[in-house]
Amino acid sequence: MLEKLAILTIQLVVLVTALTSVVLTLVWVERKALARLQRRMGPMRVGPHGLLQPVADALKLLVKEDLVPAQADKLLFWLAPLVVFVPSYVIWITIPFGQGLVVRSMDMGLFFIVAFSTLSIVGMVMAGWGSANKYAILGGLRSVAQLISYEIPIIMVVIAIAMLPQSLNLSTIVEDQRAVPYALLQPLGLLIFLIAGVAEVGRTPFDIYFAESEVMGGPFIEYSGAHWAVFFLSEYVHTFAIGILTALLFLGGWTFPLMPDVVWLGFAWVMLKTYLVVLVIFWFRGTFPRLRIDQLMSFGWKVLIPLSFVNILITAACLFYGLPNVVMGLLSLAATAAVAYAIYRRMTLPARETAEQRMARARAYRRVEVRDAG
Amino acid sequence: MAIDKQLDTLEVMLNMGPQHPATHGVFRMVLSIDGERIVDVEPHIGYLHRGSEKLCEHEQYSQIITLFDRLDYIANFNNELVVCMAAEKLMGTEVPERAQYIRTILCELNRIASHMLFYGTFALDAGAMTPSMYAFRERERIQQIFEATSGARMMHNYFRIGGVKQDVPEDFSQRVAASLGPIKETIEEADNLVTFNEIFLARSRDVGTIDGKTAVALGLTGPNLRASGVDYDVRRVQPYLVYDRLDFNVPLGDRGDCWDRFWLRIREMDESVKIVEQCLAQMETGPIMAPMRRISRPPKGEVYVHAENPRGDLGVYLVSNGGDRPYRLKIRPPSFCNLMSLKHMMRDAYVADAIMVLGSIDIVLGEVDR
Numbered sequence: 089m090l091e092k093l094a095i096l097t098i099q100l101v102v103l104v105t106a107l108t109s110v111v112l113t114l115v116w117v118e119r120k121a122l123a124r125l126q127r128r129m130g131p132m133r134v135g136p137h138g139l140l141q142p143v144a145d146a147l148k149l150l151v152k153e154d155l156v157p158a159q160a161d162k163l164l165f166w167l168a169p170l171v172v173f174v175p176s177y178v179i180w181i182t183i184p185f186g187q188g189l190v191v192r193s194m195d196m197g198l199f200f201i202v203a204f205s206t207l208s209i210v211g212m213v214m215a216g217w218g219s220a221n222k223y224a225i226l227g228g229l230r231s232v233a234q235l236i237s238y239e240i241p242i243i244m245v246v247i248a249i250a251m252l253p254q255s256l257n258l259s260t261i262v263e264d265q266r267a268v269p270y271a272l273l274q275p276l277g278l279l280i281f282l283i284a285g286v287a288e289v290g291r292t293p294f295d296i297y298f299a300e301s302e303v304m305g306g307p308f309i310e311y312s313g314a315h316w317a318v319f320f321l322s323e324y325v326h327t328f329a330i331g332i333l334t335a336l337l338f339l340g341g342w343t344f345p346l347m348p349d350v351v352w353l354g355f356a357w358v359m360l361k362t363y364l365v366v367l368v369i370f371w372f373r374g375t376f377p378r379l380r381i382d383q384l385m386s387f388g389w390k391v392l393i394p395l396s397f398v399n400i401l402i403t404a405a406c407l408f409y410g411l412p413n414v415v416m417g418l419l420s421l422a423a424t425a426a427v428a429y430a431i432y433r434r435m436t437l438p439a440r441e442t443a444e445q446r447m448a449r450a451r452a453y454r455r456v457e458v459r460d461a462g
Numbered sequence: 463m464a465i466d467k468q469l470d471t472l473e474v475m476l477n478m479g480p481q482h483p484a485t486h487g488v489f490r491m492v493l494s495i496d497g498e499r500i501v502d503v504e505p506h507i508g509y510l511h512r513g514s515e516k517l518c519e520h521e522q523y524s525q526i527i528t529l530f531d532r533l534d535y536i537a538n539f540n541n542e543l544v545v546c547m548a549a550e551k552l553m554g555t556e557v558p559e560r561a562q563y564i565r566t567i568l569c570e571l572n573r574i575a576s577h578m579l580f581y582g583t584f585a586l587d588a589g590a591m592t593p594s595m596y597a598f599r600e601r602e603r604i605q606q607i608f609e610a611t612s613g614a615r616m617m618h619n620y621f622r623i624g625g626v627k628q629d630v631p632e633d634f635s636q637r638v639a640a641s642l643g644p645i646k647e648t649i650e651e652a653d654n655l656v657t658f659n660e661i662f663l664a665r666s667r668d669v670g671t672i673d674g675k676t677a678v679a680l681g682l683t684g685p686n687l688r689a690s691g692v693d694y695d696v697r698r699v700q701p702y703l704v705y706d707r708l709d710f711n712v713p714l715g716d717r718g719d720c721w722d723r724f725w726l727r728i729r730e731m732d733e734s735v736k737i738v739e740q741c742l743a744q745m746e747t748g749p750i751m752a753p754m755r756r757i758s759r760p761p762k763g764e765v766y767v768h769a770e771n772p773r774g775d776l777g778v779y780l781v782s783n784g785g786d787r788p789y790r791l792k793i794r795p796p797s798f799c800n801l802m803s804l805k806h807m808m809r810d811a812y813v814a815d816a817i818m819v820l821g822s823i824d825i826v827l828g829e830v831d832r
Contacts, residue, residue, distance in 0.1 A: 126595035222476050226498075228811065292589060295663050301484040301587050304816050375655070377662045378589025380814045381498055435660040439667070442716075443657075443725060448712040454691075 099191045105178055111324040112142040117363070120368045125374035145302055149320075152313035160310065164218030169311070169318035171211030175204045176322040179329060184194040184259050186342050186355035198246050198256040199272035202239070205288070205329070208322065209235045212297070215307035215319075222418060227306020230381050231290070235386040238287040238294075243282045244396030248274060248403045249337050262341035269340035273413055276399045277340045280370075280392055285330035287384070289323060291369055293376035296384055335361035391427070398423055476813070480509050484587055484817045487827030490805075493816060496753070500816055503808045505801060510831035514631045518791040523549050523623055523758040531617040533795065535577055539565075539572040541610075542621040544791040547702060548767040548780040551621045552760035555752050561625040563590040563745040567638065567704045568611065568620070570734040571742070574645060577727045577734075579825045584724055585656050587821035588665050593656055600648045603641040610637065621802055623758050625751030635742050642735050649731050666720035670807035670819035671694035673718055680806065681799040684774025685726045686823060690718030696770040701804055710739050720815075720822040727824070730772075757786050773797050773824055793832060797825040 107385055116131070116139060123130030131138025182197040184190035194200055209232055216228015250256050252273065253264035261270075271278045288292035298306035308319050335341060339361045342354025379387065399420065406416040479490035488509035489668055494502040514533060518526050530541040533560040550557060557565075582597030605615050608632050612620035621626050631637075656662050660669030672682070674690040687694055695712045713729040760782040768777035774796025781790040800823050808820045 115597075122591075127599065129594065222474060230498075266757075292591075295589065296814075299589060299814070301589065301817050305481060374592045377656070377659065377665060378591060378814055379661055380665055383664050383811065418811060423631050432662055433662045436658050439658055439663050439721070445716065446713060447711070447729065450713045453712070 096191075098179075103191060104177060105330070106228040107177065107180060107325055108321065110328055112146065112157050114303075114324045114328060114366065115145070115300050116140040117367070118373075121367060121370045122374050125371070140365040146317065149317040150314050151241055154313035154315055155310070157310050159220035163222065164214045165310075166315075168211045168215035168218055168307070169315045169322075171214055172208045173211075173318050173322045175211075175372070176329070178327045179204045180325075182258065183329070183332060184262065184341070185332075186358055187259075187349060188344060189351060189355055190259065191255060193259050195257045196382050197258045198250060198261075201329075202243055205326070206235070206239050208326070210454075215311070219307065219310040221310050223303045223305070224307050227297045227303040229301075231307060231344060234287060234290070234294065234297055234384060237385055238392070240286040241280050241388065241392040241396045242288065243324045244393065244400060245277045245284070246337075247275075248277050248396070248400045251400075251403050256284070258336055262336050262343055265340040266343040268413055269338060269344045271338040271340075272417050274338070274403065275417065276395065276398060276402070276424045278334070279424055280396050280399060281338065282330075282334060282365075284370050284388075284392060285334065286369055286372060288386070289326045289330055289369075291327065292373040293379050294384060295378055299378055304323050310345070316319065327369060328362065328379070331362040331366040331369065332358065334365045339365075395423070395427060433436070471496065478816065479506075485820065486583065486825060487829055489820075489825070489830070491816065495813060496709055498814075500811050500813065503805055503816065504736070505802070505804050507798075507827075507830050511829045512832065513747075514832045515662060515791055515793055518788055520787065522786045523760070523788070524790070525652065527621060527623075528617060528619045531619060532828055533793065533832060534771060534773060535616060536826050537572045537576040537772045538616055538618050539568045539621065540576075540769065542618065542702075543569055544767055544769050544771075544778045545775050545780075546623050547620045547769065549758055549760055550780045551699070551762055552644065552765045552780065552782055553623075553758065555624045555754070557625055557752055558749045560629075560746065560748040561591065561750045561752075562632055564626050564702050564750065565621060566705070566708075567738050567741045567745075569703070570737045571604050571607065571638070573739075573772045574731050574734045575601045577731045578648075580633050580653055580772075581656070581724075581731075584818075584821045584824075585662075587817045588656075588658060588662055589664070593652065596648055596651065596655075597723065598661075600645050601645065607634075607641060609635055610634070617784045622751065622754075624754040625749075629750050633676075635745070638738060639742060642738060645731070646735055647774055649728060649735075652757065657721075657728055663721060665814075666818060666822070668717065669720045669815050670811060670822060671719045672803055672806050676806055677718060677803065680803050682774070682803055683796050684728060684771065685723055686774065686800050686803070688724045688753055689715035689722035691716045694775075696768055696775055700768075702769055703786050704741070704744075705737075707744065708737050710737050720818050723822040723824075732832045751764065759784060759786050771796055771830070773789055773826065774800055792812070795829040795832060797823075797827075797829040798832075801825055801830055804817055 118132040131141035134140040134144045156162060179201045181191045182194045182200050184193065213228045213229040216224045216231070249261065249270060252270060253261050255261060290297055298308055308316060311319060335358055342357050402416060402419045402423065473494045473496050476493040476495050477490070478493055479485040480488040485491065490506040492504040492506065493500055516528050517529055521529065526545055527542050533539045533541050558712050578597040578601045582594030585593035608618060611634065612618035612627065632798045672690055674692045677687050677690040678692060689712055691735040693712065693714055698712055710733045713726055715726050762782060764781040766777060766779045770777050776796055777794035779792040780788055783789040803823065804819065808816055811819060
């Protein structure tokens, strides 16, 4: 009994430490990646190529004064970071990093992850309300609307995934992808998962609840020092979780393509895939503008959720009639392409046409005037 | 409990600014919001008031120019130009050809620099952080040309009544021509990165619309007016400098929404590049300053001169009593007049739109508050 407890404690300590250091690397990677996109150098001063910058930042945040607004609801204000922090770490108990590299391999693993990651919404509202700041309240309310709406497509995608290996255990799901990763079977699912995942962690283009240029940090506006750092930490842990879940659920985790059953190789493989997905999320941040909250909601409810139903339907139909995997993949891909084209048709194409017509009109005006003058 | 019973909701006052990062300076909006929807907006200005118009009455004409640099500090050359033109018109000075071309090139380059800044900051308002870096890269190119020409990056004090301070550097034409290529590339990049981006279109299309009639009634000028479809560009309506010899288009919008205002400014950069290219080709050597007395004393009289600034129609009403200082000087700042449309544009908008609308008007507080 005591032995088991000791092992569990060691496992947890290792997990938390590893995750926290992963976050530090992520901060560095994000800053460097963004700097690359923006023709900057990024951090260069602390350590070689700014490698120690995150450490310096963390130290700075820890020694900074921790301000509490006079009007704040102190209890909520103090508790909020913890409520956001704990769920974002708890989900890692059942996430495997490689073959057998998992604290608790649960048969309800995916369910556990989805259920716990939803909890952090409560912390956002607490922070928003407790700060006694109108921007924070606005941001807090936005975060509830956003996170709840985008939880649904994630659950739907997870259901479609679970249908393939008939399991919610992450290790089983990964082992099932030894031949074909689910990204090829459900490209639509991958797209929905990535979009909803990005919305879930509130990253561009869905960084609506703490939008700097609108609500100036939203729920976090009044936080400083260590408490802010905790929010920051959980945000990055959450991003990393979305990355590793994408890698495990869609990219074949440690199995695909043709990985030998060596634990550390599998681990490296998973990490590589995770960092790739995370880099894509950072890439979004360097590219996209931000949606508005009502557009976010209508996109979530009118586009993503119906699409996730379509995803389930395609999967179910193919499984029920025993259609080959190719059909499932193609159907899913067709649905994805149709949606992309519909959006292009509705948004970009009319704008491009309008622009061309207007310029033609402007040029025509000039010609008439020249003729008159001549 | 009856379901159809209305909930008591409260309008919340949200104070945006003067320290809000997206108000582009020290501007303050008091928003009344109902949830995310804006019910009313009250702009508060004056945080940057320096009394420029009154100061002008106490300075000699040559000293006023530098005060104009500090009005619209994003488009300094265009500001300097108007006050110089006012005094020149009053004195009947003929500005030499070369000086006219130099002024046109610098003003158009400044328009590009100003619109570049708009492109960057508006994208930033919309939540895209990268375009601002690209925009500043191009602005920096132009800024360096300005520095080489006038010795200052922003407060140039380069235009003089009757010409310009000194001739441009020898490699001026090459430098300008060399920087136009990358600028064109960046404009194209802006179209691909922002203008026709689906998310950006969703954010800006049909947001903050204003129709042409209202726009005219409110005294809107510049890109904001043209975005509503009103064909009014001082460069074409009342050509000054050498604009009557140049071939350029005046693009027009039709809906008068945020996207039209954005798109229009991007297109204006295209046109400015064309103008600069033509000027470089047409420019010849010659004197850069009309024969002037050391201290300008315009004859008794009054004059109103206006020109197309990046932000709109900047006018100067100058009254002279024959002395070396203006008797009275009134500025018609385009930003100030454009700002009056805020209430109309923000009708039924969301909080997030407030930032977009304010950004799309493209105000410079130095000019609003004077």
